[in-house]
Amino acid sequence: MFENSERTSIESLGEFGLIDHLTNMITIKQPSTKKGIGDDAAVIDFEGKKALISTDMLLEGIHFDLAYTPLKHLGYKSVQVNLSDIYAMNGIATQVTVSIGISSKFPLEAIEELYEGIYLACEKYNVDLVGGDTTSSRQGLVISVTSIGYADEKDIAYRNTAREGDLICVSGDLGGAYVGLQLLEREKLVYIENPNIQPDLEGKDYIVERQLKPEARKDIVEMLKDLKIKPTAMIDISDGLASEILHICKQSNKGCNIYEDKIPLDPMTYETAREFNLDPTVCALSGGEDYELLFTIKQADYEKIKLMMDISVIGHITEPSAGCNLITKSGVVHTITAQGWNAFKS
Amino acid sequence: MFENSERTSIESLGEFGLIDHLTNMITIKQPSTKKGIGDDAAVIDFEGKKALISTDMLLEGIHFDLAYTPLKHLGYKSVQVNLSDIYAMNGIATQVTVSIGISSKFPLEAIEELYEGIYLACEKYNVDLVGGDTTSSRQGLVISVTSIGYADEKDIAYRNTAREGDLICVSGDLGGAYVGLQLLEREKLVYIENPNIQPDLEGKDYIVERQLKPEARKDIVEMLKDLKIKPTAMIDISDGLASEILHICKQSNKGCNIYEDKIPLDPMTYETAREFNLDPTVCALSGGEDYELLFTIKQADYEKIKLMMDISVIGHITEPSAGCNLITKSGVVHTITAQGWNAFKS
Numbered sequence: 001m002f003e004n005s006e007r008t009s010i011e012s013l014g015e016f017g018l019i020d021h022l023t024n025m026i027t028i029k030q031p032s033t034k035k036g037i038g039d040d041a042a043v044i045d046f047e048g049k050k051a052l053i054s055t056d057m058l059l060e061g062i063h064f065d066l067a068y069t070p071l072k073h074l075g076y077k078s079v080q081v082n083l084s085d086i087y088a089m090n091g092i093a094t095q096v097t098v099s100i101g102i103s104s105k106f107p108l109e110a111i112e113e114l115y116e117g118i119y120l121a122c123e124k125y126n127v128d129l130v131g132g133d134t135t136s137s138r139q140g141l142v143i144s145v146t147s148i149g150y151a152d153e154k155d156i157a158y159r160n161t162a163r164e165g166d167l168i169c170v171s172g173d174l175g176g177a178y179v180g181l182q183l184l185e186r187e188k189l190v191y192i193e194n195p196n197i198q199p200d201l202e203g204k205d206y207i208v209e210r211q212l213k214p215e216a217r218k219d220i221v222e223m224l225k226d227l228k229i230k231p232t233a234m235i236d237i238s239d240g241l242a243s244e245i246l247h248i249c250k251q252s253n254k255g256c257n258i259y260e261d262k263i264p265l266d267p268m269t270y271e272t273a274r275e276f277n278l279d280p281t282v283c284a285l286s287g288g289e290d291y292e293l294l295f296t297i298k299q300a301d302y303e304k305i306k307l308m309m310d311i312s313v314i315g316h317i318t319e320p321s322a323g324c325n326l327i328t329k330s331g332v333v334h335t336i337t338a339q340g341w342n343a344f345k346s
Numbered sequence: 347m348f349e350n351s352e353r354t355s356i357e358s359l360g361e362f363g364l365i366d367h368l369t370n371m372i373t374i375k376q377p378s379t380k381k382g383i384g385d386d387a388a389v390i391d392f393e394g395k396k397a398l399i400s401t402d403m404l405l406e407g408i409h410f411d412l413a414y415t416p417l418k419h420l421g422y423k424s425v426q427v428n429l430s431d432i433y434a435m436n437g438i439a440t441q442v443t444v445s446i447g448i449s450s451k452f453p454l455e456a457i458e459e460l461y462e463g464i465y466l467a468c469e470k471y472n473v474d475l476v477g478g479d480t481t482s483s484r485q486g487l488v489i490s491v492t493s494i495g496y497a498d499e500k501d502i503a504y505r506n507t508a509r510e511g512d513l514i515c516v517s518g519d520l521g522g523a524y525v526g527l528q529l530l531e532r533e534k535l536v537y538i539e540n541p542n543i544q545p546d547l548e549g550k551d552y553i554v555e556r557q558l559k560p561e562a563r564k565d566i567v568e569m570l571k572d573l574k575i576k577p578t579a580m581i582d583i584s585d586g587l588a589s590e591i592l593h594i595c596k597q598s599n600k601g602c603n604i605y606e607d608k609i610p611l612d613p614m615t616y617e618t619a620r621e622f623n624l625d626p627t628v629c630a631l632s633g634g635e636d637y638e639l640l641f642t643i644k645q646a647d648y649e650k651i652k653l654m655m656d657i658s659v660i661g662h663i664t665e666p667s668a669g670c671n672l673i674t675k676s677g678v679v680h681t682i683t684a685q686g687w688n689a690f691k692s
Contacts, residue, residue, distance in 0.1 A: 034396060035504065038505070038506075039435065040431040040434035040505070041435045041495070043398060043435070044397040046397055048393070051397055052387040052388070052389060053388045053399075055479055057445040057479045057488065059481060061484035061485070062447070062484055085387050086387055088386035089387045089389070091387070097399065097401045101405050130399070132401060135408060137408065139407070142403065149387070153380075159384070160385075235386060251384070
């Protein structure tokens with residue numbers, strides 16, 4: 001990937017030199033960031049608002065495959081999946097910390113590429129990088145991000161506050177990231193068998209991007225605020241629709257009805273799933289990594305929400321004894337089970 | 347380590363089952379913790395105080411060796427090294443998040459042991475575990491901790507605010523963690539050569555504990571508060587005294603004189619270093635992992651500080667052109683250089 005002339009060894013810089021090199025261009029954007037990188041801890045002023053903190057770890061070979069994941073995209077995605085958790089609380093993300101464990105065999109240029117993606121995500125989402133840790137790894141690439149944000153207490157959307165009769169809404173479309181992953185995995189196998197064959201991803205940009213470069217839905221949080229809609233409960237879709245709606249229902253002690261024909265699917269997701277002999281609905285329910293927002297609203301807010309581009313009403317919350325159900329296109333009622341991604345399954 | 351009858355596979359629990367299992371005993375201690383584990387993000391109320399956030403990553407084979415590190419100690423240490431950063435800001439630590447990447451081949455009982463240490467540290471330091479991530483790792487054990495705390499703005503001790511004439515102080519004693527590590531590494535080699543020989547660590551408990559089970563100096567922050575001393579600058583000693591005092595001097599644009607005969611060394615550190623043909627002063631300067639606090643105070647505070655057990659005054663801050671110097675026992679002046687631990691050195 002890197003020409004010899006472009007390779008700078010990390011060893012030659014050392015840890016502090018590397019940190020300096022990677023962070024000396026940072027300019028602080030958020031007024032709440034009182035101290036960023038350069039001390040024992042970042043200092044943040046939440047000015048009476050509630051602080052929101054979330055963290056995620058991404059490991060090579062488990063969460064990403066460097067065979068088809070450009071480092072810049074990986075950096076970008078690492079930040080996005082974390083910001084998504086802050087938006088899922090109906091909050092505003094303001095800071096991140098990023099810790100990286102990386103083999104000393106990686107050239108500096110590779111780490112720069114990773115950080116380019118991290119900075120791009122920070123820039124685009126108006127978030128400050130305020131800390132982290134950079135260390136050598138004997139094994140694969142390890143990335144741990146903590147995202148920090150705030151919200152007024154009255155605005156925070158928890159998982160356990162959905163009420164009977166509430167409408168279930170989802171942003172964007174689902175299943176694309178999972179189908180994109182199938183495509184990338186297939187092309188990887190083709191490439192391994194014959195390195196002369198170039199990957200055939202033509203016309204599949206959308207679902208490949210859904211997998212490699214997801215966008216956290218800050219815009220949805222802002223639109224809901226503009227429309228004066230407070231979600232009664234909210235979660236982001238990292239493990240698939242089924243797993244997430246079960247979290248809301250279980251924690252709220254409620255049931256739900258989800259209508260298969262209302263689940264938003266992009267035509268490319270649908271077609272490509274079919275090519276792989278996958279049921280597109282199953283991809284949406286169990287695929288995961290879409291990083292869309294799943295939320296519930298009061299019925300009274302329906303008139304406002306129906307004006308919103310990019311929001312689908314897919315069902316409603318019921319009493320707990322009714323269970324969590326998917327009503328298929330043919331009217332059959334299935335109990336929803338979590339087939340969510342299990343990192344511990346071999 | 348574990349009998350077959352005690353082994354429960356993680357796979358059988360799944361990620362959510364594992365998280366439930368590990369976290370269902372948590373009780374929230376801090377009034378600022380409004381929401382802990384169980385939603386997309388933790389919710390914290392800093393009530394107008396400044397928030398402090400720091401993060402560290404620990405990787406198997408780089409930061410710890412499971413050959414001689416009990417998992418419970420490792421969990422404890424992972425939290426301590428992070429809390430130490432909050433105390434180094436002169437703050438109060440209140441929450442942590444802990445992310446773990448672990449091979450699915452580890453039995454549940456091993457993870458429970460790791461968490462026992464994490465919970466013990468949280469209990470002892472009155473800190474809430476409010477979030478994290480648990481995932482399978484293809485490679486070694488990966489631990490990432492983010493520590494969260496607060497302070498009044500006027501109390502925060504930065505690195506860049508030391509002034510000429512300030513006294514340089516250090517808590518506890520130095521070099522022990524490094525010498526303890528040498529001992530553990532030696533016994534590991536002996537064991538590899540002949541597994542019938544039991545490790546000979548007799549009488550060496552103190553330095554072995556300094557390495558395996560460090561204690562963050564919350565007590566020093568509390569004592570300084572009681573004595574109404576605000577450090578003019580502070581940092582914790584993770585990379586060795588030399589590296590840390592250079593951070594303070596460089597960021598404060600000052601020089602320093604450190605007196606070798608004032609550097610606190612435990613007799614066991616001294617003797618064991620000698621056994622290894624190591625210079626005890628070098629162990630203190632460059633060893634690292636002591637997690638003591640290094641701070642500067644106004645000369646006017648000397649009368650108060652001299653009453654404090656467990657604090658040594660080791661030198662003073664000078665004008666920048668004087669440089670950063672170590673004055674040896676024989677009166678020779680050496681320029682201090684950072685030989686700090688470099689994770690990228692092979």
